[in-house]
Amino acid sequence: MRFKFLFTVVLVIAVASLSFAAKVTLRYGLWGQEQYEGVLKQIELFEKLNPDIKVEVELVPWGQYWTKLQTMIASGECWDVFWMNIFLGDFADRGAILELTPLIELDKVDLSPYSPVSLELGKWKGKFTSYPETSTR
Numbered sequence: 769m770r771f772k773f774l775f776t777v778v779l780v781i782a783v784a785s786l787s788f789a790a791k792v793t794l795r796y797g798l799w800g801q802e803q804y805e806g807v808l809k810q811i812e813l814f815e816k817l818n819p820d821i822k823v824e825v826e827l828v829p830w831g832q833y834w835t836k837l838q839t840m841i842a843s844g845e846c847w848d849v850f851w852m853n854i855f856l857g858d859f860a861d862r863g864a865i866l867e868l869t870p871l872i873e874l875d876k877v878d879l880s881p882y883s884p885v886s887l888e889l890g891k892w893k894g895k896f897t898s899y900p901e902t903s904t905r
Contacts (some may be wrong), residue, residue, distance in 0.1 A: 772863065784886045788819070790886070791820050791821075791822065792820060792822070793821075793822045793823075794821060795823075795824050795847040795848050795849070796823050796825045796826065796849045797826050797840075797846075797847035797851065798825070798826075798827060798851045799827070799828055799830045800830075800851070801829075801852060804827050808825065809827065811823045811825060812844070823849075826847065830833055833851075837850060841859075841905055846864075856892055856897060856898075857893075860892040860893070860897050865892075865897045866897070867895050867896070867897065868898070868899075869896045870896075879899070880896065883901060887899055
């Protein structure tokens with residue numbers, strides 16, 4: 769599975785575009801009990817570096833995750849950031865995932881720290897839907 773889509777570019781863009789705003793809360797959905805503590809540590813560091821952003825985490829068991837995600841998307845009340853895997857294309861084709869290429873270009877996001885292979889994992893039909901949480905530097 770592609771667990772490295774942990775923090776999508778949505779989170780990065782949210783940080784960049786909301787840096788001037790008041791306190792912001794981002795909702796984060798994931799499965800994977802075995803990685804939960806590590807995710808919490810990453811979020812703790814993220815919040816320390818970005819004190820105006822609070823991340824609320826919701827851990828959902830794998831067997832319920834996809835149904836919950838689909839229901840949330842259909843209701844218009846989905847997490848801001850969520851884990852994705854091989855179902856990425858299905859969700860992207862239905863317009864349920866933000867196409868990030870124009871935002872990356874607009875904000876001139878430096879993608880050079882990321883390996884080309886990692887960046888390709890974040891694309892669907894040649895367009896970015898996410899990118900890796902960590903760089904090669």
